[in-house]
Amino acid sequence: MAITERNHLQHIKSIHNVDVIKNGFVDIPMLQLLDAQGNLLSQELELWDKKTALRIFESMHYIRILDERMVSAQRQGRLSFYLACTGEEASVIASTAALADVDMVMTQYREQGVLAYRGYRTEQFMNQLLSNALDPNKGRQMPIHYGDKALNFMTVSSPLGTQIPQAAGYAYGQKMAGELAITMCYFGEGAASEGDFHAGLNMAAVLHCPVIFFCRNNGYAISTPAHEQFAGDGIASRGIGYGVNTIRVDGNDPLAVYLATQKAREIALTDHCPVLIEAMTYRLAAHSTSDDPSSYRAKSEEQDWELKDPILRMQRHLEQQGWFDQASTEQYCATQKSDILNALKKAEIQPKTNISEIVTDVYQEIPAHLARQRDELIAHIQRHPEHYRSTNMSDKE
Amino acid sequence: MAQMNLLQAINHALVTAMTTDERVMVLGEDVGHFGGVFRATSELQAKFGQARCFNTPITEQGIVGFATGLAAQGQVPVAEIQFADYIFPAFDQIVNETSKFRYRSGGQFNCGNLTIRTPYGGGIAGGHYHSQSPEAFFTHIPGMKIVIPSNPYYAKGLLLAAIRDSDPVLFMEPKRIYRAAVGEVPEDDYTLPLGRAHIVKEGKDISLVAWGAQVSVIQKAASMAQAEGISCTVIDLCSLLPWDIEAVCDSVQRTGRLLINHEAPVTSGFASEIAATVQSECFLYLEAPIQRVCGLDTPFPLIHEKEYMPDEHKTLAAIKYAVNF
Numbered sequence: 038m039a040i041t042e043r044n045h046l047q048h049i050k051s052i053h054n055v056d057v058i059k060n061g062f063v064d065i066p067m068l069q070l071l072d073a074q075g076n077l078l079s080q081e082l083e084l085w086d087k088k089t090a091l092r093i094f095e096s097m098h099y100i101r102i103l104d105e106r107m108v109s110a111q112r113q114g115r116l117s118f119y120l121a122c123t124g125e126e127a128s129v130i131a132s133t134a135a136l137a138d139v140d141m142v143m144t145q146y147r148e149q150g151v152l153a154y155r156g157y158r159t160e161q162f163m164n165q166l167l168s169n170a171l172d173p174n175k176g177r178q179m180p181i182h183y184g185d186k187a188l189n190f191m192t193v194s195s196p197l198g199t200q201i202p203q204a205a206g207y208a209y210g211q212k213m214a215g216e217l218a219i220t221m222c223y224f225g226e227g228a229a230s231e232g233d234f235h236a237g238l239n240m241a242a243v244l245h246c247p248v249i250f251f252c253r254n255n256g257y258a259i260s261t262p263a264h265e266q267f268a269g270d271g272i273a274s275r276g277i278g279y280g281v282n283t284i285r286v287d288g289n290d291p292l293a294v295y296l297a298t299q300k301a302r303e304i305a306l307t308d309h310c311p312v313l314i315e316a317m318t319y320r321l322a323a324h325s326t327s328d329d330p331s332s333y334r335a336k337s338e339e340q341d342w343e344l345k346d347p348i349l350r351m352q353r354h355l356e357q358q359g360w361f362d363q364a365s366t367e368q369y370c371a372t373q374k375s376d377i378l379n380a381l382k383k384a385e386i387q388p389k390t391n392i393s394e395i396v397t398d399v400y401q402e403i404p405a406h407l408a409r410q411r412d413e414l415i416a417h418i419q420r421h422p423e424h425y426r427s428t429n430m431s432d433k434e
Numbered sequence: 435m436a437q438m439n440l441l442q443a444i445n446h447a448l449v450t451a452m453t454t455d456e457r458v459m460v461l462g463e464d465v466g467h468f469g470g471v472f473r474a475t476s477e478l479q480a481k482f483g484q485a486r487c488f489n490t491p492i493t494e495q496g497i498v499g500f501a502t503g504l505a506a507q508g509q510v511p512v513a514e515i516q517f518a519d520y521i522f523p524a525f526d527q528i529v530n531e532t533s534k535f536r537y538r539s540g541g542q543f544n545c546g547n548l549t550i551r552t553p554y555g556g557g558i559a560g561g562h563y564h565s566q567s568p569e570a571f572f573t574h575i576p577g578m579k580i581v582i583p584s585n586p587y588y589a590k591g592l593l594l595a596a597i598r599d600s601d602p603v604l605f606m607e608p609k610r611i612y613r614a615a616v617g618e619v620p621e622d623d624y625t626l627p628l629g630r631a632h633i634v635k636e637g638k639d640i641s642l643v644a645w646g647a648q649v650s651v652i653q654k655a656a657s658m659a660q661a662e663g664i665s666c667t668v669i670d671l672c673s674l675l676p677w678d679i680e681a682v683c684d685s686v687q688r689t690g691r692l693l694i695n696h697e698a699p700v701t702s703g704f705a706s707e708i709a710a711t712v713q714s715e716c717f718l719y720l721e722a723p724i725q726r727v728c729g730l731d732t733p734f735p736l737i738h739e740k741e742y743m744p745d746e747h748k749t750l751a752a753i754k755y756a757v758n759f
Binding site for chain 1: 732
């Protein structure tokens, strides 16, 4: 094959004075379609349908309730750990609503709203959170590290940003397999500092991968505020640097998030390319139950953001559309609260995963050395059962 | 002397280092105003200013690369990696850069002032991403020193020695005993030698070797063995690279038996290195096979953490096996 002549300077204009681009600041606006009162800010929209809007609204409530209940269950010592997404429900749930069920979702760890919207059941949440034998991940990971193949929800991994290049690769595979599906990759603005973010965006752009990179810019990475995380204009400006289609949205505006994601999906699927969405939001929750934000941010700052509560904004929008029914919302919330507590009680009394599972899934087949280690461990426990009272040694598997 | 836990001792060492040498700087994720997720760097920013104790973006390769350059310039960085489980993006910097800086330049340049601190180990219900003990990977890197304290006194003295050492040091902190390990710590400036093991207790039947949080586990096993008439020497290795071959071999030549305990998976764990050296140096003294009481060759399991851990019961069983061999 003949090698064609290339010119990598072709698109570059010359200038003749020493003109430094200062601060590297590109002025990227933020899409906003609902104001804090739920008023529509544009009349030229194809709005969502009532059913979708109500499903998003209920999922947002569900996650708010789940988070509140689980944070208090953790305080009571019933869970070892929890991580809430309070304040970010619109970013996560309205974006998921704009996807198709066949789309793969890879998350960081604060996106339980994806599962709620896709129909993950309360008892499934509880089995994972309680690390019991019914957890499909076999109790191997800390609470909130969900994974569900049936819902196209990739198992969560704690290391930050690792899912970003993986999402590019997964999306490339979807394209090669001719699937009418994309990959949705969520992460926070802190994770975007990891090398994997840069590798992932660059590869997705160069290799034309149908992937949406969805950054929840919630202002904090544990205690570190965004201005100590990066000096440029957020994460969106980096998309432009990598040649990736980019849009910035108000992350507390569910309609803006929904329509931006819908558009992004269409572009990714049709043009076989990545799209970066930067959702500007706020982590109203602590980083996790191991964290206490009062030592690093002002209460007044949190109060300002409470006024921008995405659930409230969604409710006002529904009221304006004539879609809001107070009685049924109250009933929905009351039912979920009691269902969650009942499911928690049930999950708590489930046995933990059988000890023989300690060596499974390391490889597809258990190699001889691991079988031996398992047998030696079980023999040791059988000789000293008094020291391992919580071990599930039951034979039924 | 003051009563301190291991975290306070580390904080005390950092304050001492920053007070005595204005080139000492502390950097890492959340180490600034917040004082670190475990509070090891508490108050440092208030005491020494933001220029000398600062938050970094979340990029481990960036933290170690930056600190390597900072050390090469002549400053004395103490970089924190929030959890040892997250050190791997920095592996390239450590393996190919930090450790080879001096060697590749024929000694013209070095980053020997660098210390990397990182909490490691299980026992905190952290699952496989907040529990790993990756020390063996790093002992395979010529040019690095690896230090792991087991109590507050050693934590302060060894950390000060690491910061002032002229080679890069990876200082791994057993987070399970951050608050549980409490002891008398001199408030004065002091260092303890790197590369030297500490004989915690002398015995005559078997030598037990561990580091970090597992030292207290072998101590417990030694007490249980004592009750059954078995006398154990307990050795806290303190440094893994270089490690105190002389102290361990000298002990084994007297007891004739050796047990090594670590949390990391048994295969290619650091116990393998110790066992190989001891069988070579002490072949005719050994009266039983060297025992390795270690983690299984699996990822660190959340729900089976208790069963996975090389606890005192497994250690006692191995002690008895070796003594009755």
